[in-house]
Amino acid sequence: MTDISTKLKAQAEAKFELTVARKTLEERVEQQLLVAYNGGLFRASTELIAFLSTWPVDVLYLKDEYNRPVEIYRIVLLAKLSQAYSTVMNDWHTEYHELVKVRKVADV
Amino acid sequence: MSRGALIFAYNNDFDYLSMADVAAGLVKKNLGIPTTVITDAASLGGTSIRYIDNIITKESTGGNTRSFILPTATVTTTWRNLNRSDAYELSPYEQTLMLDSDYFTFSDRLKHMFGTEHEFLCFGRVSDVTGQDTYESDRLIGKHSLPMIWATAVYFTKSEFSKLVFEFVKVIKENYRYYSLLYNFSPKPFRNDFAFSIALHTLSGYATDRRHFFPWAMPSMTTRASVLDYRPELNEIVYEYPVGGKTYTHGVSKSRDMDLHLMNKLDVTDNNLLDKIRKYIDAETN
Numbered sequence: 001m002t003d004i005s006t007k008l009k010a011q012a013e014a015k016f017e018l019t020v021a022r023k024t025l026e027e028r029v030e031q032q033l034l035v036a037y038n039g040g041l042f043r044a045s046t047e048l049i050a051f052l053s054t055w056p057v058d059v060l061y062l063k064d065e066y067n068r069p070v071e072i073y074r075i076v077l078l079a080k081l082s083q084a085y086s087t088v089m090n091d092w093h094t095e096y097h098e099l100v101k102v103r104k105v106a107d108v
Numbered sequence: 109m110s111r112g113a114l115i116f117a118y119n120n121d122f123d124y125l126s127m128a129d130v131a132a133g134l135v136k137k138n139l140g141i142p143t144t145v146i147t148d149a150a151s152l153g154g155t156s157i158r159y160i161d162n163i164i165t166k167e168s169t170g171g172n173t174r175s176f177i178l179p180t181a182t183v184t185t186t187w188r189n190l191n192r193s194d195a196y197e198l199s200p201y202e203q204t205l206m207l208d209s210d211y212f213t214f215s216d217r218l219k220h221m222f223g224t225e226h227e228f229l230c231f232g233r234v235s236d237v238t239g240q241d242t243y244e245s246d247r248l249i250g251k252h253s254l255p256m257i258w259a260t261a262v263y264f265t266k267s268e269f270s271k272l273v274f275e276f277v278k279v280i281k282e283n284y285r286y287y288s289l290l291y292n293f294s295p296k297p298f299r300n301d302f303a304f305s306i307a308l309h310t311l312s313g314y315a316t317d318r319r320h321f322f323p324w325a326m327p328s329m330t331t332r333a334s335v336l337d338y339r340p341e342l343n344e345i346v347y348e349y350p351v352g353g354k355t356y357t358h359g360v361s362k363s364r365d366m367d368l369h370l371m372n373k374l375d376v377t378d379n380n381l382l383d384k385i386r387k388y389i390d391a392e393t394n
Binding site for chain 2 (some may be wrong): 013016017019020021023024027028030031032034035036039040041065066067068095
């Protein structure tokens with residue numbers, strides 16, 4: 001194999017590995033953003049957090065991940081979602097940067 | 109309401125009971141619930157138990173022959189998986205998480221399903237952590253494209269609906285050849301995934317009801333991937349996999365704080381690996 005083809009192969013393999021690792025990390029983040037509350041399951045999305053932050057009523061019904069209406073106490077769910085969002089995003093940021101600064105996943 | 113995990117573990121060429129014991133340790137640590145294991149006297153004879161809370165001895169009835177294509181060899185062995193349909197009667201819990209012995213709960217994600225209104229939950233999607241989409245061909249069953257579900261991890265409550273699902277799985281198991289012809293799939297080996305798929309689809313009104321699915325894909329590592337290391341301090345598995353289904357080149361990846369279905373039985377029964385996972389379990393439970 002010539003120098004250039006060795007380099008090309010190494011680059012392609014390293015890129016593939018990093019893509020797999022990033023995808024696996026994203027899957028975990030999606031799982032961690034799910035919050036159980038009052039028999040329902042909610043995703044800590046920026047939209048839901050923003051909605052709960054501004055809605056003027058304290059007790060309301062909200063559609064969960066399974067399309068079921070669940071009675072929620074706005075402040076309680078907002079606190080749970082905000083905490084989950086912060087923790088998960090902080091972890092993701094840290095691990096993502098660990099990944100992008102190396103060429104091979106094995107180096108992490 | 110009592111809560112717990114239930115694992116079927118019958119040794120063959122692989123030490124399923126040791127796997128189940130470590131799986132039980134992870135369940136206790138990350139989900140905070142006890143584990144009951146269904147096994148037989150022969151399996152119990154050679155395995156020391158550390159984490160399993162309750163053992164029910166029940167001889168397995170019959171078995172399948174199945175080949176596992178591993179990175180270093182193809183192992184054909186008796187696959188003793190035929191009494192999964194008895195789980196409803198055997199489980200001592202009101203709310204049960206039935207797991208394969210090679211499904212390791214490295215996170216607390218499944219804990220959140222307890223206490224919800226769901227009566228029966230399983231995985232409707234699978235995610236290949238080697239990035240190869242190996243399970244794409246398992247998305248549908250047979251010519252009529254029945255959506256496939258995974259019996260690897262099943263949450264059920266003692267309820268009329270769950271009871272019916274398990275009863276129907278027994279009927280399908282007893283008449284497996286008929287159902288294989290009806291849905292157009294191979295009658296051998298018997299697959300719990302197929303039986304549960306047919307039962308759940310039918311009892312959901314001949315439809316796919318995503319309310320019976322966990323809301324994420326089941327992370328799974330194929331038999332062709334190898335575990336290189338487990339780092340207890342990071343709760344992280346490092347693994348190697350052939351790229352493009354070939355073996356001339358390999359990729360390396362890792363998974364941290366995420367449940368995994370580890371299908372390479374040779375690796376998962378390796379005592380060095382299990383000892384490292386035990387170290388992780390003991391670090392917080394002791």
